[in-house]
Amino acid sequence: MKNSLLILGSTLLFSVTSLFAQQPGPPPAPIPVEVMFGNNRMNFQLILNKPIDAKGKFSFFNVTNGAVDYHNKNEETEIVVVNSINYDLGNNFKAGAGAQWHFKLGLVPILGVQYFKANPTWLLLVSPNICLLPSTNMEVVSLVEYKPSLSPKTRLYTRAQILYNQVLDGGIHARSGYTFRAGISRQKFTYGIGMNFDYYGPFKAEKLNTGAFVRISL
Structure with missing residues (x-):
């Protein structure tokens, strides 16, 4: 059932992406899609950030994260889809509101701010x-990438990503995760090794995953 939901969610997401791509405006930002084949399970991540008005003040932001073990156990299958509409405040800051679809919690309304800054490196x-x-x-959620040029067609790719979620009433740990990637980028493709450290609930139940990843910028 959850695998079907993952396929359905991916189909709907790419349909929305196609719709936005047809609108006039500046060239669309790349959409990174990444899969890691680890020793314990497979991880998936997609990030989408698209302007939705002519002036670029409003944008649609999506992060889709999934994980499934190699035996397709329901209790080991995860999918979290975050969608928000963001408004550009200037100086690389945005304010946003939206909802998260969580594989256990259902629909979770969210409010937040975002700081984003990028250059080729x-x-x-x-x-x-x-x-x-x-x-x-x-x-x-915090993410930093370092991508220095190694040759005219090749770049080093490194990423560190942190997620921390805490219940405000009582300060109870709900979810945290630490993601690391190191590899090589050539044109639209990136490949290398990765590590995921995931922790769940107040007792921080641990799930570790190490393996090889491939990433394509659509």
């Missing part, structure tokens, strides 16, 4: 959010 994203249901949680 560096990318930095910091995004604190308030999750309003089923409890009030503070969630912070």
Whole structure:
């Protein structure tokens, strides 16, 4: 059932992407799609950031994260889809509102701000959010990429990504994760090695995953 939902969600997401791509405006930003084949399970991530008005003040932001083990166990299958409409505040800051579809919690309304700055070598994203249901949680996502040029067609690719979610009432740990990638980029493709450290619930139940990843910028 959850695998079917993952396929359906991916289909709908790419349909929305196609719709936005047909609108006039500046060239669209790349859409990174990444899959890691780890020793314990497979991880998936897609990031979409598209302007939705002529002036570029409003944008649609999506992050889709999924994980499934190699035996297709329901209890080991995860998908979290975050959608928000962001408004450009200037100086690389945006304010946003939207909803998160969570494989266990259902629909979670969110409010937050985002700081984003990028150039060919560096990318930095910091995004604190308030999750309003089923409890009030503070969630912070931070991401940094370092991509120096190695040759005219090749770049080093490194990424560190942090997720931390805490229930505000009582300060209970809900979810955290630490993601690391190192590889080589050639044109639209990036490949290398990765590590995921994921922790769940108040007792920080641990799931580790190490393997090879491939990433394509659509």
